[in-house]
Amino acid sequence: MAIKMASYGEIVWDVFGGSKKLGGAPLNFAYFCAKAGADSFVISAVGCDELGDRALETAKIAGVNIDYVARSGLPTGEVLVKMNPDKTHSFEILPARAWDAISISPQTKELLKTLDAFAYGTLCQRSARSRESLAEALSLLPETCLKIFDANIRQNFYSKEIVESSATRADFLKINEDELKIFREMFSVSENSAEAAIKAIAKRFGLKCVVLTLGGDGFVILNGGEIFCGKSLPVKVADTVGAGDSFLATFAVCLLQNKTLKECAAAANKTAAIVCSRSGAMCL
Secondary structure (H helix, E strand, O other), X not given: XXXXXXXXXXXXXXXXXXXXXXXXXXXXXXXXXXXXXXXEEEXXXXXXXXXXXXXXXXXXXXXXXXXXXXXXXXXXXXXXXXXXXOOOEEEEEOOOOHHHHOOOOHHHHHHHOOOOEEEEOOHHHOOHHHHHHHHHHHHHOOOOOEEEEEOOOOOOOXXXXXXXXXXXXXXXXXXXXXXXXXXXXXXXXXXXXXXXXXXXXXXXXXXXXXXXXXXHHOEEEEEOOEEEEEOOXXXXXXXXXXXHHHHHHHHHHHHHOOOXXXXXXXXXXXXXXXXXXXXXOOOO
């Protein structure tokens, strides 16, 4: 039986100049989980507009179950993306979008009770309604469900309270190097090395696993007290959109398949390298 995984939060169109590509960390995560062999669902909302129609059609073709994506009177999410000289990106996330009004339907409640893993972040909690719906979703998960907090800290759409409550409810944390700096400042993490810092964070929040991605410098993973570090695979970078999502999703699926930490990291690293070599997140 396939592993059953769902992500909760934003569905957005990333606007690169004159082109638009479908994304958002929760949808990217669900896409890469499906590519790794899981039954993959996304819990979100899109507008009753042309972009909403296109989003649902594109996600379905990509292999993501869209039965739990509601239609909203608010417009479908959009993010203005700017490429920096080092080929990283900066984002302007437009306000008052459909994913700010996610609700938990009776159908969604039944899904939540059956999941093996559930992923969420901070951006989807910028509105009270979606934040309350996330709390409801977390309360319905079975005890055996792996709760994955992908911090996904963007712009000013977070607070210490949101980060702390999200990490406290999780089993598994994914952060990047910029988010590690924020965790250090927020929670007075004084340990110098990345390995020691994520051990301290894991201890504070009772986490089973922490994945720290370091861009081109690789990754550091703590799982069950075991630390594993690795370097990114050398590729010609097209862009980095979705790389962290692909690493997290592939690693999580492999972990739930009871593969070794080394095997999980190798598979995640390979997928992220492929994504970096292609344009856009949903590119496999």
